[in-house]
Amino acid sequence: MSQTQQATTVDVAIIGGGLVGASLACALGGLIEAERARAGERAPLRVAIIEPQPLPSAGEANAYQPSFDARASAIAYGSRRHFERLGVWSAMATEAAPIRHIHVSERGHLGATRLHADELGVEALGYVIPNAWMGRTLHARLESLPIDWHCPARVESLEAERGGYRLALDTGEIIHAGLTVLADGGRGGFKERLGIESEHHPYEQTALIANIEVSQAHDGWAFERFTREGPMALLPLAGRRMELVWTHRQGEVEKTLALSDRVFLERLQQTFGDRAGRFRRVGQRHSYPLSLVTARETTRPHLAILGNAAHALHPVAGQGFNLALRGVMDLAAAIESARAESRSAGDPKTLEEFEAARAADTRQIVRFSDGLIRLFGIDHAPLGHARAAGLIGLNALGPLRRTLARRAMGIER
Ligand SMILES: Cc1cc2nc3c(=O)[nH]c(=O)nc-3n(C[C@H](O)[C@H](O)[C@H](O)COP(=O)(O)OP(=O)(O)OC[C@H]3O[C@@H](n4cnc5c(N)ncnc54)[C@H](O)[C@@H]3O)c2cc1C
CATH class of the missing domain: 3.50.50.60 (FAD/NAD(P)-binding domain)
Structure with missing residues (x-):
């Protein structure tokens, strides 16, 4: 030695x-x-x-300043319980935005399903927390x-x-x-x-991530929207900010990354619609190839x-x-x-x-x-109707929807 x-x-x-x-x-x-x-x-x-x-360095953690550009993750309610056991939840919660409602829809189809925390008897369906925090x-x-x-x-x-x-x-x-x-x-x-x-299965998709400022208070709504190009999600953050996860087909993300902020926000509004209000400002855009x-x-x-x-x-x-x-x-x-x-x-x-x-x-x-990506990634009309019916049906089927939600929240296996 x-x-x-x-x-x-x-x-x-x-x-x-x-x-x-x-x-x-x-x-x-x-x-x-x-x-x-x-x-x-x-x-x-x-x-x-x-x-x-x-x-x-020591003490710097207390001086954390939330940034407009910070990447954030959706943390299930079950993960909150784990963080409580680890003795970190009370500190983590100071920068956590609760998800109180989820809206799932598909572009070009009528179906939508909604989940609410109070139906499940929990304070939140999950939380969005900046990764750095x-x-x-x-x-x-x-x-x-x-x-x-x-x-x-x-x-x-x-x-x-x-x-x-x-x-x-x-x-x-x-x-x-x-x-x-x-x-x-x-x-x-x-x-x-x-x-x-x-x-290793490449999805031939890339996720574009950015923070978006919206015109109206989000009231804890998270949106998941399936489009032909891939799924997109808008998750609540502190204040009027939301975290955007926008999936693009391979080779197409570069064009969106290169758009001016104004054109980017217009394109996003067109694809996503008005359900979260008007998009006012976008922060730094990052991209991640998905597999x-x-x-x-x-x-x-x-x-x-x-x-x-x-x-x-x-x-x-x-x-x-x-x-x-x-x-x-x-x-x-x-x-x-x-x-x-x-x-x-x-x-x-x-x-x-x-x-x-x-x-x-x-x-x-x-x-x-993986099933969600494959189901919503198939561009086939009868399947599209079936998916829409599924989303509408899921909305009506209280107990099944609640079971699925509890599983996604990590409080039921
Ligand atoms: C776009 C995107 C959005 C996501 N959103 C969510 C979400 O909303 N909710 C969710 O639950 N998950 C989400 N995820 C998944 C989540 O980000 C990952 O599950 C998580 O980051 C994995 O953490 P990790 O510690 O395993 O890996 P990493 O974060 O990659 O950490 C690995 C660590 O190992 C260290 N390391 C590397 N090499 C060495 C070495 N030789 N010696 C010592 N150390 C080394 C690195 O420095 C690093 O700190 C998302 C992922 C992506 C790509």
Whole structure:
């Protein structure tokens, strides 16, 4: 070993401190605190997390200024409950816009369906929160937890060894981990290097994201509209702003990105209609090519894969992070029960049980998001009428609609 290489041994190493990795670290930090409170049993869990992007300096999180351009995500009501358990919800809620009503429609067809939070007996169907704010509240919570932060630091190599994995960091440090969690968003190339295959279906669509200022108060309405080019969504943000997710066919987004703000707003108004009021201003526009990527394996002995590294979905139903957060909570629970039975975190039985518990939820959400794109992407008149009838019918069918809504909200599986 060279002089710069320090070696540490941990029970769990998390590669990536994005939304998913940071959420898992918060969950495990809570477990460590509980184990410490029962001092005297055995050494508490040791957890390391590695993230290359530098964090905001101490105190900066409190100075967060909401920006007109910030990207935001729709968080299901069930995810709010998970954030409560992680001890971050009260901070997160200060920048969260509640979704109280959802309106789903299809361009050129009459059908529309509406969902209301009060019908389901909840305060909100979900919340829209700027991604940067979610990240900051999770990182601020982590600062108070007994976790080994390696930041800024990048994992350069990951190799299986007896009893776990060996991680080499670009800082020269070496970490030996009984369980390694890949939460790198699929960006580090580790799956490929470990020979873990993924199914990859490009949608030949690109999502354009921007913040829009509207002429009237949105009153917590979120709109989902299916068009021939692909789905679009307008989600409520604080004040009179809404987050636009506008899907374009491949090769067409560049033209929309290049439009002047005035022409862009006119085109958007024409496509979306007036149901959210008049569109007054647009912020920076960003684009994301869309694919469905699902890893064929999400666990191996001493290894678990979470978040975008395990499944990247179409954002139409806003389910990617919500699904990942359920995986985070289930993995933390599996580790807790393994330790209660004196098994290690990376024990193959623990990971097999975790994988089996996650499989059905992941399959359902992938099928739901992908099915919506395929159903509404087919340009065929009889099908269009059937879809419209479906939307109208769904509106009339109270109990079924409520069941579907509760599932999408992450409060029923
Ligand atoms: C346009 C769009 C809109 C979306 N909207 C929603 C929504 O409304 N609701 C919803 O639930 N989901 C939504 N999603 C999905 C959601 O954004 C993802 O599920 C989520 O961002 C995945 O987070 P992650 O932590 O897995 O990955 P990432 O956010 O990619 O984080 C990975 C982290 O790993 C780090 N990393 C990479 N390589 C290394 C390395 N070698 N060593 C150490 N660290 C490394 C990176 O720096 C990064 O911080 C949307 C996605 C898109 C594209």
